Amino acid sequence: MTHDSFAVTESLIREFEQTHNARITFLKSGDTGSALNRAILTKESPQADVFYGVDNTFLSRALDEGIFEPYDSPKLTQIPDQFKLDASHRALPVDYGDVCINYDKTYFASKGLAVPQSLEDLTRPEYHGLLVVENPATSSPGLAFLLATVAHFGEGTYLDYWASLRNNGLVVVNDWETAYYTNFSASSGKGPQPMVVSYASSPAAEVIFAESPLSEAPTASILAPDTCFRQIEFVGILKGTAKRALAEQFVDFMLDVPFQEDIPLQMFVYPVNSQAKLPEEFLKYAQVPEKPASLDPALIASKREEWLKAWNETVLR
Known part of the structure; x- marks a missing residue:
């Protein structure tokens, strides 16, 4: 069971199947929250043997619900x-990515406008x-950016910051696709906003998927301390699996170098295995933000709904 963004090169899966005389079925189950809800609701009669895609914003919920069996994979040493x-090794790390603010290089250069260097800068009038x-409430990168503001400003003042952003003309949309492909000026060339909450890997994606070859990315990320939030994604063996040995082998497969080196160009996140090499486009x-x-994760789990409700009342009402 995975979230909808899971992707892997087909030949790798075929090789695993041939090696282990197995057939792998991927049950895509919506975004991270929806997929996790499905795993929890079916935990008494699990629909899969392995679950991939729970991240650190939902990790404590998965662990509290007891959906995983511990597995100390030998690949964890890497x-x-x-x-x-x-x-306890119930959830084993697979990949990570940083949610950051991406900006349109051409816009800022043409306007002679300095790129913001902190969260505080975004409230200044020149960035209205x-x-x-x-x-x-509806977007994983949106939640990650909210968490970055909580981490930076603290629970006592993060809402004041969001009120300042709202008063400075903040635009809110429901999902990443709309934000990036409709509102962001660098992606469509027509959007009204030259800054968007996206990923630090988005500039590499712009080059890789460009219709005409590019010598440099048209976008870049703001990487000042606390402006990005790191998401780590995990895999776990679902409790009650009838295929425990094969499930262990598949977890090892996901943590091993061939799968890890496949991750960047498939899902545009980074491998966690220190022996995996990055593709040239990523390099x-x-x-990658330094800070x-x-x-x-336990704090996120206990406060997530409270923070979302407060954010909604501050920003959307």
Whole structure:
């Protein structure tokens, strides 16, 4: 069971199937929250053997619901400790990505406008109406950006910051596709906002998917401390699987170098295995923040709904 954004090169799956005399079926189940809800609602009679895609914003909920069986994969020795958020190895890290504000290089250059260098800068009058964000109640990157503001400003003042953004012409849409492909000026060339909440890997994607070859990315990310939020995605063996040995082998497969090196150009996130090499496009065009914002998964789990309700009342009402 996976979220809808899961992708892998077909030949890798065929090779796993031939090696283990198995047939793998992928049950795509909506976004991360929807997929996790499905796994929880069916945990007494699980519909899959392995679940991939729960991230650190939902991790504590998955662990509290007891949907995973522990598995201490031998491949964990190749993964840095910073990605291991579950000491019991029920959820094993697979990949990570940073949600950041992306900006249209041409817009800022043509206007002679300096690129914002902090969250605070975004409230300045020269950036009025220039930022589009996704609703955190309906969008994973939207939620990640909200969490970055909580981490940076604290629970006591993050809402004051959002009120300032709203007063500075903040634009809110429901999903990443709308924000990036309709509102963002660099993607469509026609959108009204030159800044969008997206991913630090988006500039690399712009080059890879360009209709005409590009020598440099038309976009870049704002990477100042706390302006990005790091998402880590995990895989786990679903409790009650009748295929425990094969499930372990598939988890090992996802953590091993061939799958890890396939991840960037399939899902535009980074591998966690330190032995995996990045594709040239990522090395040249993608950016990694040195100090992304982070929050304890248990705190996110206990406060997520409260923060979302407060955000809604502050920004949309």
